[in-house]
Amino acid sequence: MELLTPSPGLIFWMLLVFGILVFFLAKFAWKPILSALKEREDSIESALRMAEETRAEMAKLKADNDRIIAEARLERDKIIREAKNASDNMLAEAREKAVTEGAKIIADAREAIQQEKTAMVAQMKKDVAAFSIEIAEKVLRKELTDKKAQESLVTNLISEAKLN
Amino acid sequence: MLRLLTNKFLLIASLSIFSLTFSFAQEGHEGHHEAKEGAAHEEEAFNIGEMIMHHISDSHEWEFSHGATLPLPVILYTKEYGLEVFSSARFKEGNNVYNGYINLHEHIHRLSPDGTIDENIHVWDFSITKNVASLILSAIILIVLMSTVAKSFNTNRGKAPKGIQSFIEPIVLFIRDEVVIPNVGPRYAKYLPYLLTLFFFVLINNLLGLLPGGANVTGNIAITMILALITFIITHINANKHYWLHLVKPEGVPVLMLPLMWVVEIAGVFMKPMSLMIRLFANITAGHIIILSLLGLIFIFKSFAVGGVVTVFTLFMNAIELLVAFLQAFIFTLLSSMYIGSAIEEHHHADHGH
Numbered sequence: 001m002e003l004l005t006p007s008p009g010l011i012f013w014m015l016l017v018f019g020i021l022v023f024f025l026a027k028f029a030w031k032p033i034l035s036a037l038k039e040r041e042d043s044i045e046s047a048l049r050m051a052e053e054t055r056a057e058m059a060k061l062k063a064d065n066d067r068i069i070a071e072a073r074l075e076r077d078k079i080i081r082e083a084k085n086a087s088d089n090m091l092a093e094a095r096e097k098a099v100t101e102g103a104k105i106i107a108d109a110r111e112a113i114q115q116e117k118t119a120m121v122a123q124m125k126k127d128v129a130a131f132s133i134e135i136a137e138k139v140l141r142k143e144l145t146d147k148k149a150q151e152s153l154v155t156n157l158i159s160e161a162k163l164n
Numbered sequence: 165m166l167r168l169l170t171n172k173f174l175l176i177a178s179l180s181i182f183s184l185t186f187s188f189a190q191e192g193h194e195g196h197h198e199a200k201e202g203a204a205h206e207e208e209a210f211n212i213g214e215m216i217m218h219h220i221s222d223s224h225e226w227e228f229s230h231g232a233t234l235p236l237p238v239i240l241y242t243k244e245y246g247l248e249v250f251s252s253a254r255f256k257e258g259n260n261v262y263n264g265y266i267n268l269h270e271h272i273h274r275l276s277p278d279g280t281i282d283e284n285i286h287v288w289d290f291s292i293t294k295n296v297a298s299l300i301l302s303a304i305i306l307i308v309l310m311s312t313v314a315k316s317f318n319t320n321r322g323k324a325p326k327g328i329q330s331f332i333e334p335i336v337l338f339i340r341d342e343v344v345i346p347n348v349g350p351r352y353a354k355y356l357p358y359l360l361t362l363f364f365f366v367l368i369n370n371l372l373g374l375l376p377g378g379a380n381v382t383g384n385i386a387i388t389m390i391l392a393l394i395t396f397i398i399t400h401i402n403a404n405k406h407y408w409l410h411l412v413k414p415e416g417v418p419v420l421m422l423p424l425m426w427v428v429e430i431a432g433v434f435m436k437p438m439s440l441m442i443r444l445f446a447n448i449t450a451g452h453i454i455i456l457s458l459l460g461l462i463f464i465f466k467s468f469a470v471g472g473v474v475t476v477f478t479l480f481m482n483a484i485e486l487l488v489a490f491l492q493a494f495i496f497t498l499l500s501s502m503y504i505g506s507a508i509e510e511h512h513h514a515d516h517g518h
Contacts, residue, residue: 002221003449006386009239009289010222013296014390021303021365026357029310033336034356036317043322 128161212460220380220452222295223270224252228377236297240265241288242274252291295387298379302368310364339363339497347501349509355501358398362391363497370448370489374482382492383448385441392437395500399436403507436503440496447492451485 135157139150226234235253242248245264254262261267265287266275272289276282292300309328316329325333344352344359369381381387411429413422458478462471 002217004385006384006389007222007289009291010293010295010384010386011390012290013292013299014387017296017299017303018361018365018390018394021306022358022361024307025310025361025364029307029314030357030360032314033310033317033333034340036321037333037337037340040322 131161132157210460210463212457212464215460215463216453216456219456220383220449221270222293222379222384224255224267224272224291224293226294226297226377226379234297236294237292238272239290239292240272241290242285244285245274294379295381295384298369298372298381299387302365302372302381305372306361306364306368335363336360343494343498344501347498348505351508354402355398355504358394359497359501359504362395362500363493366391366444366496367489367493370493371486373448373452374485374489380449380452382444383452385445388441388445391444391496392441395440395503396437399503399507402504404510406509406511407507436499440499440503444492444496447488451481451488455481455485 135154139153224238225236228234233256235251235256238248238250238252238255240248248263248265250262252267255265255267261275264275266273266281268281270293272287272291273281274285274287309332313329313332316325316327320326320329339360340352340356343363344356348355348359366382369387372378373380373382411433412426414425414429417425455478458474458481461474465471
């Protein structure tokens with residue numbers, strides 16, 4: 001059958017033309033095209049990878065920031081708490097100190113008053129004695145005649161001069 | 165679904181009616197012709213078979229239509245007379261005879277001095293026939309196209325594709341990523357240039373063949389034979405030990421069955437390129453025959469109504485042929501990749517299903 005018998009001339013030309021075509025296209029077309037495609041794919045891939053890496057880095061940075069902020073907040077709270085404690089302590093201490101100081105002052109004052117009183121009583125005793133002597137002197141000087149009058153005078157004088 | 169079925173039925177019905185009327189018409193025509201026998205037949209009877217064969221086979225001149233013929237160089241070699249080069253127009257002028265050669269149905273023979281065909285002299289015909297011319301044309305188109313694309317790849321380095329590059333690039337990527345890499349395997353780079361050339365060569369020739377006046381290059385058995393042969397040779401040059409071992413001693417086959425398996429395996433080795441060769445040839449040739457048959461109906465019926473219907477059918481067939489042009493280029497490349505891949509793939513496990 002005509003259609004099924006390959007003709008030698010066509011086989012020859014086909015081998016020649018197709019051979020040249022494969023050689024030429026492989027060298028001048030497929031090589032640059034495939035290498036350019038590969039290059040572009042590589043660059044796209046590396047760009048994507050870099051974006052991914054950057055994203056991861058950003059996430060890490062953000063996490064770090066959050067952590068640092070949280071830490072700072074904790075630190076601040078701690079410092080404030082400590083300051084508050086310190087001031088509270090100081091206040092309490094001061095109050096305590098004031099109370100003890102006050103008590104001491106009161107005690108001292110009481111002691112001083114006591115001493116004063118003792119001194120005053122002693123002085124008074126001395127004065128009363130002197131007074132008594134004076135009265136006695138006056139009485140004696142006025143009259144030593146009326147015994148009764150003398151005694152009432154003494155009693156009056158004593159009651160007038162109230163001790164304490 | 166129902167509509168589709170109805171459409172299909174209508175199509176089949178109309179086709180069968182056509183073929184019926186066609187055979188009647190043929191008979192009628194022949195009867196008429198017989199009646200006219202003896203009279204000078206100025207009007208040559210339309211022979212559809214001859215017309216189709218004329219269109220799908222090779223010829224020494226490129227006839228675009230009646231009257232518009234491109235003469236092509238005829239290159240002949242005989243041991244006795246040496247090399248002869250002349251234009252195919254000489255045959256036309258000399259009623260198929262020139263300088264002692266006769267062109268008998270596109271087969272060139274040497275005439276002996278008494279005017280009969282000399283069977284002792286074998287004429288080697290290396291003419292630039294219609295198919296060779298179309299082949300060279302397609303090669304030039306491919307080289308120009310691909311060089312342009314390669315150049316634009318260079319100028320657009322690292323940028324988005326532009327112009328014709330955007331058209332070729334997805335095809336190249338498709339062949340590389342969907343056809344070659346999955347089927348050939350990791351060592352695909354060595355075979356990629358051949359497979360890409362193969363795809364574009366088959367595609368462009370399929371498409372050129374669809375043009376009016378185009379040559380039937382990929383529907384020629386010599387062309388598909390060479391393509392299949394190259395794939396066969398590449399496959400077997402690069403085949404690994406496993407591939408050869410598999411031919412001699414397939415795994416898991418009882419010893420008694422081995423001779424039978426040898427026959428099957430060796431037949432398989434040659435069936436693969438044979439199927440490649442015949443598939444492309446038959447698909448393209450069949451497509452051309454269908455379109456030419458449909459068009460032939462117009463000349464048989466010589467009716468406007470038939471012409472209109474046939475035009476619609478031919479348009480439909482042309483659309484299918486366009487699909488087939490891409491499909492067959494794809495399938496040829498896919499199967500070539502699979503054959504190469506099966507010969508070079510590394511086997512790590514014993515069982516593989518066949």
